[in-house]
Amino acid sequence: MSKIIVITSGKGGVGKTTTAINLGAAMNFFGKDVLVIDGNLSTPNIGIHLNSPEVPVNLNHVLKGKSDVFEAVYEHESGLKIMPSSLSVNELKKCSPSKIKDFKNDFKRISDYVIIDSAAGLGEEAISAIEIADEIILVTNPEMPAITDALKTIKVAEKKKKFVKGVIVTRVKRNRIEMKSDNVKEMLEVPIIGMVPEDLCIPDSLNHKDAVVHVFPKSKASRAYKEIAAKIVGAEYNSKKDRPRLWERFFQRKY
DSSP states (O other), X not given: OOEEEEEEXXXXXXXHHXXXXXXXXXXXXXXXXXEEEEOOSSSOOHHHHTTOSOOSXXXXXXXXXXXXXXXXXXXXXXXXXXXXXXXXXXHHHTOOGXXXXXXHHHHHHHOSEEEEEOOSTTSHHHHHHXXXXXXXXXXXXXXXXXXXXXXXXXHHXXXXXXXXXXXXXXXEOOOSSSOOHHHHHHHHOSOEEEEEEOOTHHHHHHHTTSOHHHHSTTSHHHHHHHHHHXXXXXXXXXXXXXXXXXXXXXXXXXX
16 A cells, blocks of 8 residues: 655754655665655755756646646656645745645655655644655754754654654764754654765765765765664664675765
8 A cells, every 4th residue: 555754854954855765765676666746845955956947747737737737747857756846936826835735646646655745844834745645754963952843842742642663863973962862762752763874975966966876876864764664664674784895985975
């Protein structure tokens, strides 16, 4: 049975879109049929991340009833499916985020796993995405402001009777300043389903206009996203065996 997973966060800048894209790419790596939807209508970035900033038909056209939902789906060369949103401010003014709930069943007919990159915060766009979720995954950083905002989002999701699968902590440096995983789990009272380390391969992959899982498949961040995806889809994956060899690190300097 198809499932809609909404990736959201209490605040912006924590790696939510990067996580939505790379989680989708990693699930696709394990052979799953995945659609990533840019549910962030005000500041969409899925298309930018995957080298398709402007497309003929997008989610905005679907929400306005101008196009069929299947017309707004594009397939990345990896096999990952995406549904971008429009970068136009004029399109935003004409679009109601709440209409996304009307297409829940259509989304689920496209792929087995539908990942929606929600807007950050708790505005109308974010709430509209939360309302159609089968499961919610929070993305946060190991710092108090991000954790506090994530907690607010969890409480809102729970009030709407939505299942919060857990939290992905990104930009983990493992220094003495950031919050420890036990403290994060204690504050949020939900499972930590993955820790993604700070990795220069992530901004580098943005320069390549592709997911880090595709561009630098053996990087620390990529292996972390694969570990998380494996848990979600029930796949076998050994991160240690997927480490780059010495000659790969030396000559390619990708890791």
